[in-house]
Amino acid sequence: MGDTTGEFVGTGLYKSYAGAGADTPAAPVLADCSFHFEAGKLNVVMGTSGCGKSTLAYLLAGYQTPDRGTLLIDGEPVTGAGSDRLLVFQETALWPWMTVEENVLFGPVSRGQSRQSARPKANALLDRFGLADFKDKYPSQLSGGMMRRAELAQALVNNPKVMILDEPFRGLDVMTRELMQEYYLKLFEDTRLSTVFITAELEEALFLADRIYIMSDAPSRIVKIIDVDLPRPREISCTATRRYAELEQEALTALYEGRELEAL
Ligand SMILES: Nc1ncnc2c1ncn2[C@@H]1O[C@H](COP(=O)(O)OP(=O)(O)OP(=O)(O)O)[C@@H](O)[C@H]1O
Ligand SMILES: [Mg+2]
Structure with a gap:
């Protein structure tokens, strides 16, 4: 962690899914999508719901391949999934029959590391995310926020060079969500771990981001980049500053540009 690898460069990416029937045309989801x-x-x-955010996440993680265009990680084409790029989903990735600690040990052990040698790092991560007293519990015994934290530990134990998070805190209540954002922010500010964080929530985006990439509706591409120059380390109080309000206005304008507002 902490070294500066994990750079993605996408150039002219296209992705369509086949239609429901043989004569149904493929619907383009990403079209000429480029980013750095x-x-x-x-x-x-x-981006808004259904614009293709998860599709982009699957391409970055190597779970799917683009129809056209190039996608590079640290200058090399993305070919297939790897533990260097970990995708944390909005749905839980924990195995229900394993304890929290076993879940976190699963990655290193399945790659041939002994439990004993993997345990110190796993436990340090559980400790960092406030789960030291819950490592022998099963996922069903955890709250939603604890599950999300266990999933972060489960991903980070593999030393990924980039984390891809697809709306990881969706569905959590407001307080828990804010707490999770603070956990991730602190982790990022301590390690500078390369991150692609997908969200539909502007407040979450502004609180966390160095840069916000705004997607258009499908067929989508990146239409606007906003540099979030709020100082780090960030506290929730930064959301009450004048600069935050300016950035929020800029992002709202970009999000609604070209869209008809529904009559209320
Ligand atoms: N496997 C698939 N087969 C066919 N169509 C798909 C498939 N996966 C996604 N789609 C379609 O592609 C479009 C983009 O989906 P995607 O899940 O990438 O959007 P999203 O921005 O992540 O949405 P959400 O905010 O709901 O998570 C949607 O219209 C969806 O129905
Ligand atoms: Mg999605």
């Missing part, structure tokens, strides 16, 4: 997600930065991608 710098290493060591907290890159946030924002």
Whole structure:
């Protein structure tokens, strides 16, 4: 962690899904989508529901391949999934029959590391995320926020060079969500772990991001980049500053540009 690898460069990416029937045309989701997600930065991608955010996450993680265009990580084409690029989903990735600690040990052990040698790092991460007293519990015994923290530990134990988070805190209540954002912010500010964080929430984007990449509606591409120059380390109080309000206005304008506001 902390070295500056994990840079993504996408150029002219296209992605379609086949239609429901043989005569249904493929619907383009991404069209001419280009970006440069710098290493060591907290890159946030924002867009409305259904615009193709998860599709982009799957391409970055190597779970799917683009129809056209190039996608590079640290200058090399992305070919398939790897533990160097970990995708944390909005749905839980914890195995229900394993304890929290076993879940976190799963990655290193499945790659041949002994439990004993993997345990110190796993436990340090559980400690960092306030789960030391819950490591022997099963996922069903955890709250939603604890599950999200266990998933972060489960991903980070593999020493990824980039974290891809696809709306990881969606569905949590407001207080828990804010707490989770603070956990991730602190982790990022301590390690500068390259991050692509996908969200549909502007407040979350502004609080976390170095840069916000705004996607258009499908067929989507990046239409606007906003540099979030709020100083780090950030506290929640930064959301009450004048600069925050200016950035919020800039982002709102970009998000609504070209869209008809529904009559209320
Ligand atoms: N496997 C698939 N097969 C066919 N269509 C798909 C598939 N996955 C996604 N789509 C379609 O592609 C479009 C983009 O989906 P995607 O999940 O990438 O959007 P999203 O921005 O992540 O949405 P959300 O905010 O709801 O998570 C949607 O219209 C969706 O129905
Ligand atoms: Mg999605």
